[in-house]
Amino acid sequence: RSKNTSVLPTNWPILHMFPSFMVNVHNLHDYLTLVLIGLGHNFRAHGPPGTGMRFFITCDPANVRHIFTTNYTNFPKGAEFVTIFDIKGGTLFTVDGEDAAAQRGKLKSVLSNPRMIASTEACCRNKVENILLPLLAYMASTGTPFDVQELMSRFMFDLATMSLFGVDPGLLSLDKPPMDAVVALNTVMEVGFFRHAMPSCCWKLMRWLNIGPERKLCTAHKVLRRFLVEMMERRKMEMMERRKMEMMERKINTYHFGSDDEQDGVDIMSSYPNYVDDDLSYAKNIGYMLAARDTIGTTLTWIFYNLAQNPNIVSIIRSEIWPIASCKVASGVDAMMIFEPNEIKSLVYLRAVLYETLRLYPPAPFERKTVAADDIMPSGHEVRTGDTILISLYSLGRMEGVWGNDCLDYNPDRWLSEDGNNLRYVPSHKFLAFNSGPRICLGKEIAVMQMKTVIASVLWNFDVEVMEGQSIQPKPSCILEMKNGFIVKLKKREM
Ligand code: HEM
Known part of the structure; x- marks a missing residue:
């Protein structure tokens, strides 16, 4: 070069x-x-x-x-960044200094709580087994082409909402329910990109006149506010139901030894009991959705794209999984194999595949x-x-x-020891890809666990065939999504 x-x-x-x-x-x-x-x-x-x-x-x-x-204290995100991402204003994603340290400390303890980790793993595993794999089996049996990016976006939107509110919005479904909130999150990232590239006086004038991308962003805000209010209401209802059930169980079981603490939910909202529906809470929730959904959904799509170009790497991943798969029995109507997050945690080559994708296609x-x-x-x-x-x-x-x-070759081996x-x-x-220094990403291991669970389960059960004639290129956005998606067909593997 x-x-x-x-x-x-x-x-x-x-x-x-x-x-x-x-x-x-x-x-x-x-x-x-x-x-x-x-x-x-x-x-x-x-x-x-x-x-x-x-x-x-x-x-x-x-x-x-x-x-x-x-010298990181000399390089804060700065006031301009805060105006560009005013939707996340006042949250960890835009602040620096002591405020950031306090918010980071709290969120770090929430995300590393063993009950939170166990719940996130269970949510991911169950969603893969009960929704993702059956849906893919249907696509394979009918030979239906589909957009991996849209599918992964729906999947990750459900998972991120579940870990935040303990509520499943159910976007990943055969009926393809409308994904207005997903589109609204994408708009936030696209308009963020536009704001980075333009002189601030231009986009501020557009915002004042409510025209162009700024008009789109204004609509996206409304959609997201509605979505978050709906999720909070559903959360309240579901918690009331859960408490009612628990009380009934207590009456029946006179030998109940559990404390109230143990009955608490393990979604992120339960760690912020003084929640008030104000701009800061709205910003925190949007910030979390953007951090946990976009990054993984985008990376998963690029992984499938890279693997489709490199069938030899798919074979190596399957060989690495084989010792685990050979001790298990496929389950469900379609006889599919699901891998527990704990079983695949130590797979080194699969992690190298994730890192190699993130090297060439970092979602941020x-x-x-x-x-x-x-x-x-x-x-x-x-x-x-x-x-x-x-x-x-x-x-x-x-x-x-x-x-x-x-450097331009896709080669997971570069991540491995001799x-x-x-x-x-x-x-x-x-x-x-996961940032560096004192502000390194707080969700790295959660992300690796979720991506490994998806990749191992999909690759073990299916062969992926890419539809011809696609132009694969990144979209101008703060997140490295594909502009036109990535269309594939699946074939169930015979084992
Ligand atoms: C492939 C997956 C992911 C990648 C590549 C990634 C990457 C990043 C990057 C580049 C930043 C710095 C952003 C900035 O400075 O503006 C960041 C920060 C952060 N990420 Fe991640 N992330 C991923 C997944 C997640 C997940 C799943 C979570 C939550 C469960 C998460 C939580 C956070 C948080 C809370 C921060 C803010 C840290 C701080 O500012 O001190 N990330 N991530």
């Missing part, structure tokens, strides 16, 4: 590099990658005068370590930080107070200087 100077953005008088980025906005991640290759992992870009757009764009691991770990393709005080990057670049730093995770995973000359039995250590400033 020689340095191609023809892709470098033209530095126009007045408009600077703004036109080059606007022309390539439909393909921004790949365009940025080419520019970062051409300019040695870092460059500076300015918007038109008066817009305050002063960017330093990087995918240099040494700079990443400096920004996310060594870029991070945005602000410079609090003038600083010099390890690369030697100076940054000034108020500058915006964009870190391209998408490009970082595709740099020859970081991953070697096969004997293939363990994972190789790769520092998070090189593999940034």
Whole structure:
């Protein structure tokens, strides 16, 4: 991959590099990658005068370590990020400093509570066994092509809502119920991308006039508010029902030794008993839905896409699963094999497949930080107070200087130790998909468990056939979804 100077953005008088980025906005991640290759992992870009757009764009691991770990207090998310994601305002996803530390501490203890982990595992496993696999078996028996991205989006939406509210909205179903709230979440991420790319005065004017993407976002807010209110109501009803049942059971069983504590639900809302229906709670719930749903749903789709191009890797995954499968009996009408999260936890090659997908297709393709005080990057670049730093995770995973000359090949082996039995250590400033430093993702192990459960169960029971003539490309959004989805057909495996 020689340095191609023809892709470098033209530095126009007045408009600077703004036109080059606007022309390539439909393909921004790949365009940025080419520019970062051409300019040695870092460059500076300015918007038109008066817009305050002063960017330093990087995918240099040494700079990443400096920004996310060594000097991270100097690189907060910043006020502009908060206005861009005003929907998540005041939550962990937009704040810094002590406020972030307090919210993070609380959420970390909620997500690492063993009862919460057990409940998340059970929800995922049951959803795969009772809904996902039978639905896929039906698709296979009727030879119906379907969009993996839509299916995974429905699946993850149900799981994220269940872990938040303890209520299953039931979007993953043969009847394909309307997915307005899913579309609304996607709109939040698409309009977020648009806001990142535009001078803030432009999108703020559009918001004031309620036109274009801002109008779409306004409608999305209304849909999401309605959805969250409905989920809270359903949660209340279901909890009342549960309590009634428990009381009846207590009357019947005079030897009941359980405490009230043990009867409490294990969804996330139960850990926030002082819930009030205000803007902050709304923002927290939306933030959680975006963190837990979009990331995994998107990654699962890219995994199936990559595996479809690499049947040899599918065979290796099946060989790794075989010792577990050979001790089990298939269940259900369609005789399918389901794998317990605990059984597949230690599968090293399957984890390498997830990481290899996240390297090339990180669901959060870029991070945005602000410079609090003038600083010099390890690369030697100076940054000034108020500058915006964009870190391209998408490009970082595709740099020859970081991953070697096969950086564009899909090769899970690169994650394995020499004997293939363990994972190789790769520092998070090189593999940034789950973020790095004190703000590293809090849901990494939950995500790995859910993705492994889905991939192992689907690959063991089905062969995946990709429909021809598709154009696979990322959508311009803050989440790396596919623009046109990914259509496949399934065939039940004979065993
Ligand atoms: C493939 C799956 C996932 C990926 C690639 C991923 C990636 C990330 C990234 C890049 C961030 C930093 C975001 C930012 O700074 O703006 C982040 C933060 C976070 N993630 Fe994840 N995530 C995944 C799944 C999850 C899940 C399932 C949960 C919850 C169960 C979760 C909870 C969080 C939380 C709470 C934060 C905020 C941490 C903080 O700001 O201190 N993530 N994640």
